[in-house]
Amino acid sequence: MATHPAVATTAVHAPLEILHVATIAPGQGEVRVRVEWTASTPLDLHQADGGLLVHHPQVLGDGIAGTVVEVGSGVKNLKLGDKVFGFGWRERKEKAYQEFSTLPEFLLGKLPTGFTLQQAVTLPNNFVTACHTITADLGLPFPWPKPVDYVPPRANDRILIWGGASSVGQYAIQILSYYGYCNIWTTASTRHHETMRSLGAMECFDYRSPSVTSDILESCAPQRTGEPSIPLILDCIGSLKGTVEPITKIAQSGAKVAVLLPIIVKDSSDESMPEYAMDVSTAAPWAKGVDAVGVRTHFYLNNEFFREQLQSSIMPAMLAEGIIKPNPQRIVEGTTLLERAQRAMDTLRRKEVSGERLVWRVADV
Ligand SMILES: NC(=O)c1ccc[n+]([C@@H]2O[C@H](COP(=O)([O-])OP(=O)(O)OC[C@H]3O[C@@H](n4cnc5c(N)ncnc54)[C@H](OP(=O)(O)O)[C@@H]3O)[C@@H](O)[C@H]2O)c1
Structure with a gap:
């Protein structure tokens, strides 16, 4: 079975750890994305330090930006090699702090021309x-x-x-x-x-x-x-x-x-x-x-119109048309995936974030 590294919280208020989790092939309507960038959010801190809505060990992160590397049957709008960004949170295979995320195409938008993945990854969750x-x-x-x-x-x-x-x-x-x-x-x-x-x-x-x-x-x-x-x-x-x-x-x-x-x-x-x-x-x-x-x-997926259109079509269109400017980004550096994830988490805990998103590389170049 193929596996890949993922960053997880394994106990409340404990250092993050790397797990090697199963790489899931995309099913009907799904794609597999190589996650190149993510953005840390306060929810990651609430989950890692407070155990909020967590079942340990839990892979963290929900903001995804990367490249489509495998396409399931019935996928209509995405193809191999597309650069995408989106919000995936419902189960482990969709989460962001891992090298590969497998998720339905309605949770992803195509990166518009003229934008970087680092800019785009500030959008999806918020x-x-x-x-x-x-x-x-x-x-x-x-x-x-x-x-x-x-x-x-x-x-x-x-x-x-x-x-x-x-x-x-x-x-x-x-x-x-x-x-x-x-x-x-x-x-x-x-x-x-x-x-x-x-x-x-x-x-x-x-x-x-x-x-x-x-x-x-x-x-x-x-x-x-x-x-x-x-x-x-x-x-x-x-x-x-x-x-x-x-x-x-x-x-x-x-x-x-x-x-x-x-x-x-x-x-x-x-x-x-x-x-x-x-x-x-x-x-x-x-x-x-x-x-x-x-x-x-x-609960936003209860809105059928948002489910079908919000991430796949409205989000990229609003970005492309300049209706929405991405949040400013601060790139969190580190030599390993775990180091980058932990640095971002420590920065959130120390409340050293002002008017910006903490953005960091997931899959190594
Ligand atoms: N329930 C949900 O569905 C949901 C969804 C998304 C987010 N959230 C929650 O919403 C919160 C914000 O998320 P976020 O990602 O937007 O946060 P964020 O960007 O990390 O928030 C940082 C900003 O908070 C501002 N701030 C801190 N204390 C403040 C205060 N007392 N009054 C006004 N501004 C203050 C700071 O403003 P200055 O720079 O001006 O000092 C700073 O720029 C988090 O707790 C997150 O978990 C909940």
Whole structure:
């Protein structure tokens, strides 16, 4: 049986390890991809350090960029040698931190001309997250292709993206801006404010300022009686103290708040374990009438249209047309696969990521 190396978490808050796992031939509608690049995400840290939704030993990673090396029967849009990028997470054979990933073609898009795999690999998981949250959790429409002269029903409603410099935040701002929402507010470190405006944010606030919540509320023009000052809020970070509690001070009756799960009650550190909560409604004292929900992107395939089109066609088209700019990349170097994976994990744990994705080579050149 052919095998290949994969990076796995084998115990909670333990160093990563290399497993040699079976190389799976593609079945009906699937392809096998040689994974050349991946991008680490906070979920990898939640899984490695906190054991979140993990069955040990578990191969990690879900952002894939590489080359199609084997094609199963019934595959329609991909062929040998295609450069692809996508989001695979459902079972071991689809995961990203391994030399070969075997997954259905609907989880992959073709790399558009003019882009590198390192740029493209910043998209899949959080582009999908942004699209899923905007539609399933904030309840906004997502017409594709976008009709000429399209104006969305709530074009002028304030939408607060808390944590705009995060990967999810950058994609959410760009997608909302593309669809014509013109009152997007965000919080980010001041050094990212210019970038936030270039992506489509109208107002930027420094989340590190002790007066950030009153600054936001004072900037809101009076609303019609009974309407919340900010009707739609997306918490792209999900930190209990850092984001959820401040947002409870802003969210008024009638507001919809979507929080990216898990809620981080305590961050992981080199010395201690993280703590998480999953129930947004009870995690913090929401004002009466606030509809606060937790985002779970892994349910996005329930949307049949997204299942068929989001990664295979919309994601590459939005990248190719310049609707979405990839997150900036920081390449994580290392002489071995394990060294690169562990360095990226340590960088996440030390919270040394700001406005960028940690991107690293999987299969050796
Ligand atoms: N449930 C789901 O379906 C789902 C899907 C995707 C992601 N997530 C979760 O969403 C979170 C974000 O993921 P990501 O990949 O987008 O993260 P990321 O890019 O790694 O986030 C880093 C950014 O977070 C910002 N940040 C940190 N603390 C902040 C605060 N208190 N207020 C505002 N911004 C803050 C920093 O902004 P500055 O640079 O401005 O300091 C930094 O740029 C993670 O916990 C992840 O697990 C959940």
